[in-house]
Amino acid sequence: MKLVFTRTEKLELDGLLYTNSKSQQFQKLLHTNKKLLIFxxxxFAIIFLFFNKQLSLLITIVGAIAVIIFPRFQRWFYLRSFKKLVKADEHKNLFGNQFTVTFEDTYLEIVGSMASSKHNYDNxxxxxxxxxxxxxxxxxxxxxxxxKDQIKDLPDFLDYIRRFCVSHSLQFIDDTHWKW
Known part of the structure; x- marks a missing residue:
């Protein structure tokens, strides 16, 4: 099977977001940030408890609200950071470049205007x-x-990918409800 794709800003951003959302290191970073905020x-609440109990209670209430809102803030912050990264000159030069993906018998070949690569299915x-x-x-x-929006015959490609996963003993994960 042979496919032709064009690199776009959305494709790069989606790749960064999905990769990081599944990365154990990134998940650990998010968890550490939350622990640090709570700490x-x-x-502050304990320090102010000795000086002003009302201020300590206020800090505790505001802190509880902040801990609840913090995950949304982190998603927004990292989304904004990844958008800046994608818009950097290193990525901008790659937008619009076409690359051809070919599924061969034992490997996947990607050929672009700047480089080509082969990935063995065992990897x-x-x-x-x-x-x-x-x-x-x-x-x-x-x-x-x-x-998916650049694949001409999407149902056939999805069927091919599912058969490909079965024949190469790969797990097929349905993440259609995934969002950043």
């Missing part, structure tokens, strides 16, 4: 489908991203 707010960890993209996770930790 700092608890410290695939799993295949994941989201609402907008299909991701192939490599054992080394990287993802290959296939945008």
């Amino acid at each position: 700092i707010l608890t410290g 695939f960890s799993y295949v994941s489908e989201t609402a907008d993209n299909i991701f192939i996770k490599l054992i080394v930790g990287h993802y290959l991203v296939f945008p």
Whole structure:
């Protein structure tokens, strides 16, 4: 099977967001940030408990609200950071470039205007489908991203991918409800 894709800003952003949302290191970072926030707010509440109990209660209430709102703030903050990263010159130069993906007998070949690569099927960890993209996770930790809106015959491709997963003993994950 042969496919042709064009790199876009949305494709790069989706790839970064999905990759980081599934990264254990990134999840640990988010959890550590939340713990640090709780630790700092608890410290302030305890310190003010000795001086002013009303202020300590106010800090505790505001802190509880902040802990509830903090995950949304983090999502917004990292989304904004990834958008800035994608709009940087290193990525901008790649937008509009076409690349061809070919599924061969034992490997996947990607050919672009700047480079080409071959990925042996044994190096695939799993295949994941989201609402907008299909991701192939490599054992080394990287993802290959296939945008659904650029696939001409999507039902046939999805059927091919599912058969491909069965024939190569790969897990197919349905993440169609995934969101950043």
